[in-house]
Amino acid sequence: xxxxxxxxxxxxxxxxxxxxxxxxxxxxxxxxxxxxxxxxxxxxxxxxxxxxxxxxxxxxxxxxxxxxxxxxxxxxxxxxxxxxxxxxxxxxxxxxxxxxxxxxxxxxxxxxxxxxxxxxxxxxx
Numbered sequence: 001x002x003x004x005x006x007x008x009x010x011x012x013x014x015x016x017x018x019x020x021x022x023x024x025x026x027x028x029x030x031x032x033x034x035x036x037x038x039x040x041x042x043x044x045x046x047x048x049x050x051x052x053x054x055x056x057x058x059x060x061x062x063x064x065x066x067x068x069x070x071x072x073x074x075x076x077x078x079x080x081x082x083x084x085x086x087x088x089x090x091x092x093x094x095x096x097x098x099x100x101x102x103x104x105x106x107x108x109x110x111x112x113x114x115x116x117x118x119x120x121x122x123x124x125x
Contacts, residue, residue, distance in 0.1 A: 002025070002099050003026050004116035006020060006022045007021050007119060008119060012087060013123070014125050018084045019084065020119060021079055022035075023079050032101065033053075033054055033102065035097070036060075036071075036104060037097060041092060044093075048060070048107045049071075051106060055103075059071050064090075068087075069084050069085070092121060099113065100113035
């Protein structure tokens with residue numbers, strides 16, 4: 001069974017950087033699975049920030065984070081990263097790691113996905 005554990009959240013000033021990590025274990029030996037980062041601000045819906053289909057294709061990024069955030073999957077460490085640069089106050093949210101068997105992109109995911117517990121990111125102006 002897939003298990004996800006996030007870390008790396010915190011508080012920084014606008015313009016700063018943070019790197020989130022998500023240790024993901026329990027995947028099969030093939031690469032037909034999907035990983036992603038979502039975020040949810042207070043009184044807002046949860047939205048996809050970045051997704052990676054490990055078997056191929058380019059990563060997906062939300063328009064609001066393109067050019068500032070980079071997602072990467074290090075299979076040797078079983079860890080998904082989200083490097084966040086040039087942070088803005090509107091990036092403040094709870095960030096969640098998500099994983100599923102099969103293809104995904106953005107908000108389109110297969111059934112049976114697993115979520116991490118979330119890590120808080122707070123950006124001050």
